[in-house]
Amino acid sequence: MTKTLQADLASGALAEAIADIAEDAARLILPYWRADTAVETKADASPVTEADxxxxxxxxxxxAALYPGIQTVAEEAVATAGAPDQAEAWFWLIDPLDGTRGFVEGRESYTVNIALIHDGAPVAGVVVAPATATTWVSAAGEGAGVxxxxxxxxxxxxxxxxxxxTPVALLSHSMTDDEAGRLAARHGCAQWQGMDSSLKFCLIAEGRFDAYPRTGPTSEWDTxxxxxxxxAAGGRVLGGDGQPLRYGKPSFLNGPFVALGG
Known part of the structure; x- marks a missing residue:
């Protein structure tokens, strides 16, 4: 099955498949948005809903139906059963609803996220913004773009x-204005805007913003x-060591990182 996965990755069939799956998940989520959906609190104090x-x-x-036997690491499964002891050579990272807090509050910047990891590197990914019915997917082939x-x-x-x-940064809504201003300035940005979810990566990828620095902890499925x-769009995501952010780390947790455009 790994041969099929690799062939589909190279041909672009995998990108089309995960885009379709993520869009179907987005359509499933939309009826819950701005509908007084019940909210529960997980052990880490983050919110979860039936939509997630x-x-x-x-x-x-x-x-699993398309590529049986490939390890899956998904946010809500990990919250319930714990993270796998270790990552396999190929595995999926799934955040079915990134930005749940903003979703509950009725904001638009929540996303569906599916990534394929190979030997610690993200080799394919799709992000869907259900509120705007917009999808971004990494294209097949080096330098093919998004x-x-x-x-x-x-x-x-x-x-x-x-x-x-005058580059502009995107920053998490969880920061105070003073914290955000200092962090943006550290990366050469005099201006910044707050935003939820992985949408920040996509807006840099399409050339609307320039940097997304993050100091607080995140899970690997968030990024x-x-x-x-x-x-794929020509940008970079660098960890605290200045190297591309890697995956399959202990407990699937990230340290500080910065996402950069051109």
Whole structure:
């Protein structure tokens, strides 16, 4: 089955497949949005809803049907049963609803995320923004760029922009204004904007922003699909050691990182 996975990765069939799956998960999520959906609190104090669980079940089931035997690491499964002891050479990282807190509060910047990891590197990824019916997926082939579409429309290729004279950063809503301003300035950005979810990676990938620094802890499923998209668009996601952020770390947790455009 790994041979099929690799062949589909090279041909672009895998990118199309995971884009379709993520869009179907997005359609499943939408009826819960701004509908007074019940919210529970997980052990780590983060929120979870039935939308998270239903989307994850759909994604996991569909991926297993297409590529049986490939390890899956998915947020809600880990919250319930714990993280696997170690990552396999090939595995999926899934965040079925990134930005749940903003989703519950009615904001638009929540996403569906699926990434394929090989030997610690994200080799394919898709991010879908259900509220705007927009999908970003890493294209097949080195330097092929990122494909973006509105649901049902043709794909368009997008890339990072050259770093402008006045670069603009995207930062987590969890930071205070003073913290955000200092962090943006540390990466050469006098201006910044707060935003939820992995959408930040995608907006850098399509050339609208320039940097996304993060100091607080994140889980690998929060970043893997966004990193795959941004790297395909010509950007970088660097860990605290200055090297590309890697996956399959203990407990599937990230340290500090910065996502950069051109």
């Amino acid at each position: 669980r239903a989307a994850e079940a759909l994604i996991v089931t569909r991926l 494909l973006r579409r509105r649901f049902g429309e043709p794909w368009q290729t997008v890339r990072v922009r050259d770093r402008p004279t 893997a699909a966004g990193q795959a998209v941004l790297e």
